[in-house]
Amino acid sequence: MAATGVGSAERSSLSPGRLQPRSLVRPAVILALLLLVLFLIPAIVSIYYVDAGTQVAIYAIVALGLNVLVGRVGLVSLGQAAVLAMGAWVAARLLFATSLPFEVVLLISGLITMVLGGLVGLPALRMSGMYLALITLMLAGAITVALATINFPNGGHGFSGYNGSLLHLPAIRRPAIAQSDPAFYRYSVIFAALAFVLVLAHVRSRPGRAWAAIRQSESAALAAGINTTVYKMWAFALASFITGVAGALLAGANQFLYSINFQTQDSITILAVVLMGGIFSLWGAIIAALLMQLLPALLNSWGVSSDWLLILFGVGVLQVLTTAPAGLIDQVPKDIRRLGRGIRRLAGGGRAQPADAAASSDDAPASASAALDGERAAAVAAPESERAGEGS
């Protein structure tokens, strides 16, 4: 399923008559929101928040890549920050060395990062779970060290393009149509939207089905004829491609890149916010990016130390792991509905009964699979004991 939201829409509208208008309403709402984000937000907020918005758009792409790996395929990668750094490096080098259009550089950086990131994903073919997480973390560490040694291109010559002198460094160029910060914000949001379209197209078609099968049961996937190796690599390639594009956008957004900005532990923060945003919904990636980029900007402008974020993320991840596995994207609407019911119950005391019934039905989806599993386990166990009875 593409997103839990889409899933619930499909579930509740079984008759084709109702499916038709809904399927049109949804894209319309998304388009309206996109236009709002594109034009209204840069018009009303300060340049400080426009820049934060650019970072949100870029990190939404990074989060989306990890969302695919962890949420769709079940591959935990702790190397995404390094993949992002590779994308930024390649883009910066290309932007200094060539006069190719920015869009072409985005594409080439995505493709090169896809190949390099695919190498990071190679261990995924043999490992899973914690071992894969550890291996990707180590590789990310190695890449970060390598990039810190080579340095990020800043207009110099040679392979690295690094110029030792720190004075009068040229800025990384931006596309002609997006020279100003608000324009580059819009540019980034549009590419983030394209990344979502690309991922959605994957999730809703053949690879999405194969990934769902692999995540639940690799043997069931193999038994259905799915080449699990190819589809896992495909997921890594897709995630690396969009993360590479995000890296190229980051090069354009920041205009000056320093290795100190790319740290191995960022990968862990990205995983934390992706989990908090909601791993089973692609839209969770947007929440993740807001948590990672907008929240620090807000705290900074309020004069609150950003160290509090680490504590907040720690608590948030614990909360997700213990009580809300589907993250904020699932939990918040549910809590709002629950709050609404509570208020209604307080308002009309006599009608508490139906409200209670609604409350239990709302909890049902979350616990449905658990209950079903229990039911099945009991059902499977029963004939087993009957048989034992027959045998003796």
Added chain:
Amino acid sequence: MIEVSDLTVRFGGVTPLDAMSVKFEKGTCGLIGPNGAGKTTFFNVLSGFVKPASGSVTAFGDDLLKMAHFRRARWGVRRTFQTEQAIEELSVYDNVALAHEHSKAPSSSRREDVLNTISFVGLETDPQARVGTLGARDRRLVEVARALVGQPRVVLLDEPAAGLPEEETAHLGDVIKRIPEHSDAVVILVDHDMSLVSSCCSVTAVLDFGKLIAAGQTEDVLRDENVVRAYLGTQAIDE
């Protein structure tokens, strides 16, 4: 037709399959035996999850053991699992389409084939319903549909009726009996429910401790002294 000869599987000191030789002809064949007899191990060898120590498996003239596991599914080996493995996150349609799009069946007839197979197994739910919301019977049927869609040549059903109440088992038995109308595949049914096996399968093979102890017409096999002894233990025969 599947021809198994001298198939041996070893896990360390355990020999779950010991020089098993048997032929399965077209139609539905039963494979029974007490717990731990090697039935599921045999299925795992056919679907490529377990590498045998020795022996050969030839199906319709092709050497199965030479193929990679996912290629066997493409070739036509399909199976269900003892613990049902319908993909919860996907819809009924997508679950079945999943097997179709990785089979040799043409993609132009996918929609039609998938919907036909869903109705063939008697699933009355909306094809767009998420499998995670379905009950045990429907999930089983989704898994069976996934094994039958496309062009299966060998269908392995591993205790498909486990955990189902009697009437649902009867429905499943109906579906299994009608499989020859749907495809030309060799169907091998593993189940502990003897009434299901005897109603679906004209021939049955019996495994015990990895050894084939009987094979032939189902009614003869079920009366075979060795089979009775394997199921009830020697004590019961002595009494």
